[in-house]
Amino acid sequence: MKPVLTFAVMLALVLPARAQVYKWTDADGQVHYGGTPPAADRPSQTLDIQSQPTPEGEVDNVSSMRRATRELRELRAVNRGVPVRELDRPRSSRRKKNTPTHIGYEDQAKIDNLNSDIRRLSSSTLGSASSRAREIHAAKSELRQIYRKYGIKPP
Template sequence: MSRPAVVLLALFIALPASAQIYRWTDSAGQVHFTDTPPPSEDYAVIQRPRTTAAPAPAAVAPEPAPESEDETPEAQAGPQTTAEREQALRKRRLEKEEAEAKQQDEAAREAERKRFCEDTANQITALRSGQRVSRFNARGEREFLDDSARAAETERLERQIAEHCR
C-alpha cells in the first residue's frame, strides 16, 4: 500500500476510539492528565466517551399558554424549518443593513454640521477682519455691508454657532 493510504487508514481506525481523560494533582502540586484513573480519589473527568446509542426520550411536559404574541412556541423554540431559518437570516441582514444605513446617515449629518460650523466661523472671521464685505440682494445686485449690517450679520452668525455647534 502507498504511504498516504496507510495514513488515511490509520486515521479512520482511530476515529471511533475515545476514552475518558482524567485531570488530577499529585502531592507535589503537579497537574497530570491521563487516560487511566489516578491512584487518589481526587480527580476530574475532562472528556467522557462518546456513546452511539440514541438518547432516551425526555418526558413531554404540557406547554404553557403563551402570554403574549411574542412568546409563541415558534418564537420560543426558534426557527424550525429551512424556510423559517432563511426568513430569520433575511430579517437579521435587513436589520443590520438598516443599522448601517442609520449610522451612515448620522455620520453624514455630523460631517455636514461640522462643515456648517467651520463655514460660519470663517464668515465671522471675515466680518471681523475689517475688509469690505458684499452680498447680493433680492434683485441680484451687489451691495456692501455697512458697520451696522456687519454687526447684525455677525450677531446672527454667532447665534447660529451657539445653537448648532456647541
C-alpha cells in the first residue's frame, strides 16, 4: 500500500466524523433518510449525526493489517528475486538477480525470442521428438553464449 493511501485511511479511522443526514416524508407518509437533500418541493429536516468512536479491537486490526501488508510485501519481493533488505530502497535502485541492465537491446530481443522458441518447442507435438530436442539444445546453447558474453549465470 502506498504511504499516502495508508495515511489517509489511518486519518479517516482516527478523526471523528460528522455526517449531515436529511429526513423527509414522501406523499405516502413514509419517512426517508438520505445523504442528499430531497427534491425542492419536499420539506426536509437536517440532522447532524456524529459517528461512534472506533472500537478498541479495530485499532488492533489496523496494526495487524500493517504487519500482514509488510509480510506480503516481503513474500512478493522474494518471489521477484529482490532481497528483503532492499525493500526500503527506492524501486529504481533495485536490480533483479541475473538481469543486468547492461544487456544490449539486440541481445535482449534475441534472449526473449530464444526463450519463446524453447517454450514453443517444448509444448509442440509437431515433427519428430529428436528434431525438437536438437532445436531446443541449439537454442539453449545460443542462450548460454549470450549470457557468457555478459558474465552472468544462465537461469
